[in-house]
Amino acid sequence: MRYYPILILFLLTLAGCPNPNANSTTTLIRDRDEYSANAYKYKPYYQKSNLSNYSNSNAAQATAGKSMGNVIVVVDPGHGGKDPGTRSATGVQEKKVVLNIALHLRDILSSRGARVIMTRSNDAYISLDRRADIAEEANADLLVSIHADYVSNKSISGATVLVGKTASSQSKAAAVAVDRALNDAGIATRATRAQGLRVCQGHSRPAILVETGFMSNTTEALRLVNPWYQKKVATAIADGLTNYFR
Numbered sequence: 712m713r714y715y716p717i718l719i720l721f722l723l724t725l726a727g728c729p730n731p732n733a734n735s736t737t738t739l740i741r742d743r744d745e746y747s748a749n750a751y752k753y754k755p756y757y758q759k760s761n762l763s764n765y766s767n768s769n770a771a772q773a774t775a776g777k778s779m780g781n782v783i784v785v786v787d788p789g790h791g792g793k794d795p796g797t798r799s800a801t802g803v804q805e806k807k808v809v810l811n812i813a814l815h816l817r818d819i820l821s822s823r824g825a826r827v828i829m830t831r832s833n834d835a836y837i838s839l840d841r842r843a844d845i846a847e848e849a850n851a852d853l854l855v856s857i858h859a860d861y862v863s864n865k866s867i868s869g870a871t872v873l874v875g876k877t878a879s880s881q882s883k884a885a886a887v888a889v890d891r892a893l894n895d896a897g898i899a900t901r902a903t904r905a906q907g908l909r910v911c912q913g914h915s916r917p918a919i920l921v922e923t924g925f926m927s928n929t930t931e932a933l934r935l936v937n938p939w940y941q942k943k944v945a946t947a948i949a950d951g952l953t954n955y956f957r
């Protein structure tokens with residue numbers, strides 16, 4: 712097709728979380744196969760995926776304080792240290808935004824009875840393999856990786872919940888539950904999608920990756936750096952997980 716190379720370039724720009732300042736082999740969250748020509752061929756970015764087939768029938772929004780028993784959740788704030796992730800128009804780094812959201816998520820999940828293990832709780836650089844190992848070693852019931860998105864088209868906004876290409880039905884159900892809870896909280900979402908994600912596929916445990924919004928969209932970036940909104944996003948994710956584990 713005549714415009715195929717242009718289409719591929721466009722799709723590559725939608726891949727999110729680019730980090731122009733660091734070595735690509737250590738900063739890519741997604742597997743190399745994500746960048747293959749077929750990565751988005753059958754799953755257009757603007758189309759909700761069919762992961763909703765995995766939704767639970769009783770996915771009503773959880774009430775705060777609901778116990779999560781002895782569930783083990785690995786909370787994984789993306790990037791960190793020498794890897795800043797993407798950057799908002801105002802210069803705020805993704806690694807800082809997602810750490811704040813993740814720390815709120817840790818606190819909320821802990822208050823509901825979950826055992827939470829952080830892959831990082833400060834500005835540390837942690838390799839993707841190490842993050843995966845932490846989930847495996849903890850025998851985690853779920854790994855939740857927190858990120859913020861970037862795309863060259865600054866008009867695009869919304870959260871996206873992702874699972875790995877080889878995701879289990881548990882991972883997909885968790886993604887759908889979080890997507891639904893974000894919507895219930897009034898946070899617009901773009902999709903629940905499966906794609907190559909090393910942090911989700913590099914271990915045997917259920918895992919999701921939440922792109923909490925687009926740093927490239929000025930309005931959304933301003934929300935994402937707002938402490939109140941960071942807590943709102945964390946609460947919605949926690950509500951989704953509470954529903955999933957219920």
Ligand SMILES: [Zn+2]
Pocket residue numbers: 728740789790796797805858859
């Ligand atoms: Zn990221």
